[in-house]
Amino acid sequence: DAGVTQSPTHLIKTRGQQVTLRCSPKSGHDTVSWYQQALGQGPQFIFQYYEEEERQRGNFPDRFSGHQFPNYSSELNVNALLLGDSALYLCASSQNGGPKETQYFGPGTRLLVL
Amino acid sequence: AQSVTQPDIHITVSEGASLELRCNYSYGATPYLFWYVQSPGQGLQLLLKYFSGDTLVQGIKGFEAEFKRSQSSFNLRKPSVHWSDAAEYFCAVGPNPNLNFGNEKLTFGTGTRLTIIP
Numbered sequence: 001d002a003g004v005t006q007s008p009t010h011l012i013k014t015r016g017q018q019v020t021l022r023c024s025p026k027s028g029h030d031t032v033s034w035y036q037q038a039l040g041q042g043p044q045f046i047f048q049y050y051e052e053e054e055r056q057r058g059n060f061p062d063r064f065s066g067h068q069f070p071n072y073s074s075e076l077n078v079n080a081l082l083l084g085d086s087a088l089y090l091c092a093s094s095q096n097g098g099p100k101e102t103q104y105f106g107p108g109t110r111l112l113v114l
Numbered sequence: 115a116q117s118v119t120q121p122d123i124h125i126t127v128s129e130g131a132s133l134e135l136r137c138n139y140s141y142g143a144t145p146y147l148f149w150y151v152q153s154p155g156q157g158l159q160l161l162l163k164y165f166s167g168d169t170l171v172q173g174i175k176g177f178e179a180e181f182k183r184s185q186s187s188f189n190l191r192k193p194s195v196h197w198s199d200a201a202e203y204f205c206a207v208g209p210n211p212n213l214n215f216g217n218e219k220l221t222f223g224t225g226t227r228l229t230i231i232p
Contacts, residue, residue, distance in 0.1 A: 004157070033219065042118075042204050042222030043158070056219055090157060103220065105150075105157035 002027065004093050004106035012112045013081050021076040021109045025093030031055075032074040033103060034066060037088040049074050050096055078111075086113045116141045116207050120223035128231050129197055135190040135226050137205030146208040147188040148220065149179055153201045161203075164188065175199070200230045 005024045013019050025032055031050045035043035045058035049068035068074045072093075078085055088110050092103040117140045127133055139145055146165055150158040162173025169181040179190045188205060206220040 035220075035222075040224070042206075042224045043220075045219035045221070048219065058219060092158075102160055102163065105159070107155070107157045 004091055004104050006089075006091050006106040006109050008109060009107070010110045010112075012114065014114050015081055015083060017081050017113075018077065018079045019081060019111060021078075021089050021091075021111070023074045023076070023091030023093075023106060025072050025074070025091075026104050029093035029095050029104070030072050031094045031096045032068060032072065033092045033094070034074070034076045035090040035092065035105075036060070037090055037108070039087070043090055046076070081113045083113050086111060116145070116209070116221045118205050118207050118221055118223035120203075120205055120226050122226045123224070124227045124229065126229040126231060127195055130194050133190075133192045133195045133199070133228070135203050135205075135228070137188045137190065137223060138186050139188060139205070139207045140186065141207055141209075143209070147179075147181060148206040148208070149173065149177070149188075149190045150204045150206060150222075151201045152204065152225075158204065161190070195228075195230055197230045197232070200228055202227050 004026050007022045033048040034046040037043040046060050047057040048055050052068045063079045065077045088108040090108045091106045094101045094103045119138045121136050148163045149161040152158050161177045162171045164171045164181045171179050177192050181188050202225045204222050204225045206222045208220045
């Protein structure tokens with residue numbers, strides 16, 4: 001049973017560009033959350049998707065957007081990249097409807113903005 | 115707003131010694147508490163979680179944590195560390211699942227880096 005997978009593993013972009021990160025949830029999971037982990041910091045919640053809709057959002061600008069597909073996989077899009085967007089982006093999946101369901105994390109995509 | 119404080123940025127212990135990593139939280143109601151571990155190049159792995167009931171929680175890899183409401187703490191412990199325990203440890207808090215349907219966001223601390231010396 002594959003866990004949460006993310007692609008690509010590493011990415012280098014320049015300021016002003018746009019980037020798309022991808023996440024496939026663990027089998028049986030229908031909820032996907034995205035987190036940003038800056039160097040030396042803990043992960044910060046970006047948003048969560050369920051039933052192809054954004055259900056909850058953290059304190060991130062509109063440059064950060066997402067999408068969830070019918071197969072529950074998800075994309076994170078960041079427009080007009082800034083140097084400060086350099087971070088490890090983590091995807092977590094879980095099963096909705098269970099209040100005690102654990103969020104399982106993928107290995108992350110490391111984004112470097114030059 | 116909920117928050118988590120991990121006062122120790124870096125801890126070094128000898129292999130075989132005991133370990134305690136501190137975590138303090140701020141939350142207006144009964145929280146849902148977690149400890150995750152992150153090895154280099156890896157994602158976060160759940161060590162244990164506390165929802166309610168017994169305040170001493172057992173996790174994987176021989177870890178345990180104790181919830182102390184009066185001190186707003188959820189410290190992680192292990193009686194004897196192994197070299198493979200060297201990693202970054204994150205404490206996180208989530209809202210009480212009885213109050214919110216579905217999986218709400220987790221708020222993480224800044225982490226404690228654990229180094230093991232032979």
